[in-house]
Amino acid sequence: MATARVVLIAGLLLTYALAAAAQEGGCVSCHETHFTREGRCASCHRGDPQAVRETLAHHGLLRGPAAAWRMPGSPILTRGRAMRDSLGCRRCHTTGGRGERLAIDLDTAVWERSQTQLRDALQKPAASMPDFALTTAQCDTLAALLLHDGDPHPAQETYQVRFQHTASDTVPVFTRLCGDCHRALGRGGPMGSGRDGPDLSGLTGEFYPVPIDARWDAERLEKWLANPRSLRPATTMPPVRVNRGELQAILRELSGLPAR
Ligand code: HEC
Ligand code: HEC
Ligand code: HEC
Ligand code: HEC
Structure with a gap:
């Protein structure tokens, strides 16, 4: 009776081991295992764990840190x-x-x-x-x-980019005054063609990379344009003369598209 039970348990364990191996399949026939407690090879790396040929097994594979x-x-x-x-x-x-x-x-x-x-x-x-x-x-x-x-099974795009063209379609003030040195995506589309200075997309928004105590608002931008060295002594940007109207226009042009 006891022997039968041992045989039964051994059998179950073997079946389980074989099933587990079959699920990892090809991956472990060629690779060392790791992270076995976090999941199966394909759950992190994708690929086809049933395949034994490398090219098939690696279909859609995620390598390196992406995994x-x-x-x-x-x-x-x-x-x-x-x-x-x-x-x-x-x-x-x-x-x-x-x-x-x-x-x-x-x-x-x-x-x-x-x-x-x-x-x-x-x-x-x-x-x-x-x-x-x-x-x-x-x-x-x-x-x-x-x-x-991201969403692995997106039903549809949650938004589509629709730039808002100005009625007159005139050259943006940003392009005219800043565009030789900067670029930016604004509510009217791409502006400027320069690469000397950084891309200024979303400058005054929530996501522009700045130290937490130094957001770019109207006041700071005005100070900067009048004399960049007053804020950053070593900067290479020269002062740019803008009047109030032009500053307001630039801030408007740089603001993002409104939410739906
Ligand atoms: C027939 C053998 C074979 C099988 C089956 C196989 N691989 Fe590979 N795999 C290789 C070889 C050889 C390399 C190295 C060549 C290369 O980078 O493509 C490799 C490379 C990789 C790399 C990238 C390593 C690196 O340094 O970039 C990952 C990740 C990987 N395999 C995961 C898997 C996973 C997951 C499976 C199962 C879904 C699998 N492999 C199945 C042979 C195999
Ligand atoms: C929980 C997620 C996870 C699981 C499960 C996992 N991996 Fe990985 N694997 C990674 C990550 C992340 C890296 C890359 C680490 C890095 O580049 O810093 C990696 C790296 C690798 C590499 C490249 C080796 C190297 O040079 O570091 C191979 C080959 C690989 N995995 C194969 C496998 C196989 C085969 C299995 C199944 C037994 C497996 N992985 C299971 C996340 C996972
Ligand atoms: C002659 C070239 C030139 C012109 C014209 C110019 N800039 Fe710049 N700007 C630069 C350079 C170069 C930098 C990078 C300086 C630095 O890193 O200190 C810069 C940096 C900036 C920064 C700082 C961005 C950050 O992330 O640190 C702002 C803001 C800025 N410019 C706004 C403007 C605006 C607005 C205009 C137009 C009114 C303008 N600039 C016109 C060359 C220019
Ligand atoms: C100045 C705006 C801007 C910034 C900043 C930016 N991107 Fe993009 N990105 C774009 C544009 C424009 C495209 C082309 C697709 C489009 O027109 O929407 C694009 C395309 C992409 C695509 C390809 C999408 C596809 O269609 O295949 C990826 C991925 C991507 N960006 C990732 C990033 C990542 C990650 C960062 C940050 C490191 C980043 N982007 C920063 C403007 C930007």
């Missing part, structure tokens, strides 16, 4: 958040449900892109997106965060 997207406490996600905020992704994009609506909604877009497409989007950015000169590892770190915050 940390479903490890909530991971330092990789913490680093990704710090990069998102210091580079100011949200002054143009919505991600994790927050941000300006001046460029594509990343929450609905990221899961539809391959890892290579995400790297390319950051390393060979679109015309109105700044080039942050990111390494591949930095791209993958950001990708982990975008995937973590």
Whole structure:
């Protein structure tokens, strides 16, 4: 009787072990295991765990730091958040449900892109997106965060970018006075063509990367334009003469699109 029970238990254990191995399948036939308590290989890396051929097994694979997207406490996600905020992704994009609506909604877009497409989007950015000169590892770190915050099965885009054209379609004041050195996406679309100074999209908004005690409001901008060195002694920006009307126009042009 006792022997039968031992055989039964051994049998169950073996079946369980085989089933577990079958679920990891091809991955563990070629790779060491890790993070076994956090989930299955494919739950973090994607890919096809049933496949035994490498190319098939690696279909849609997430490599490197990007695989940390479903490890909530991971330092990789913490680093990704710090990069998102210091580079100011949200002054143009919505991600994790927050941000300006001046460029594509990343929450609905990221899961539809391959890892290579995400790297390319950051390393060979679109015309109105700044080039942050990111390494591949930095791209993958950001990708982990975008995937973590994004919707894997988006029903539809939560918004579409619709720039508001001015009635007269005149050249924006920003383009005229700042555009030789700066660029910005504003409510009327892309402005300026310069690269000497930083991209000023969302300058006065919630997501422009600044130290917490130094938001860019009308007063600070006026002071800066009159004499940049009064705020930053080592700055290379020369003073720019603007009148009250022009300053107001620039602030308006730089403000984001209103929420729906
Ligand atoms: C037939 C063997 C084979 C199978 C099956 C296989 N891999 Fe791989 N895998 C490799 C080889 C060889 C490399 C290194 C070459 C490369 O980077 O493509 C690799 C690379 C990787 C890397 C990237 C390592 C790096 O340093 O960039 C990850 C992650 C990975 N595999 C995960 C998986 C997962 C998850 C599965 C199952 C869904 C899987 N692999 C199935 C052979 C395999
Ligand atoms: C909980 C998520 C998670 C699970 C589960 C997981 N991985 Fe990973 N894996 C990662 C992360 C994150 C990295 C990258 C770490 C880094 O680059 O800092 C990684 C790295 C790798 C690498 C690259 C090795 C290297 O150079 O670091 C391979 C290969 C790999 N994993 C295979 C597997 C296999 C096979 C399994 C299943 C047994 C698996 N992983 C399960 C998250 C996971
Ligand atoms: C100045 C505005 C701006 C900033 C800042 C910005 N982007 Fe973009 N981004 C764009 C524009 C414009 C596009 C092209 C798509 C579009 O027209 O909406 C784009 C495209 C992308 C795409 C590709 C989407 C696709 O269609 O495949 C990704 C991914 C992306 N951005 C991520 C980021 C990340 C991550 C950051 C922060 C590091 C960032 N962006 C910062 C403006 C910006
Ligand atoms: C001749 C070139 C030039 C012109 C014209 C110019 N800027 Fe600049 N601007 C720069 C440079 C270069 C910097 C970077 C300086 C630095 O980092 O200290 C800068 C920095 C700034 C900053 C600081 C941004 C930050 O993130 O720290 C603001 C704000 C700014 N400019 C606003 C404007 C506005 C508004 C105009 C138009 C009224 C304008 N600038 C015209 C060259 C210019």
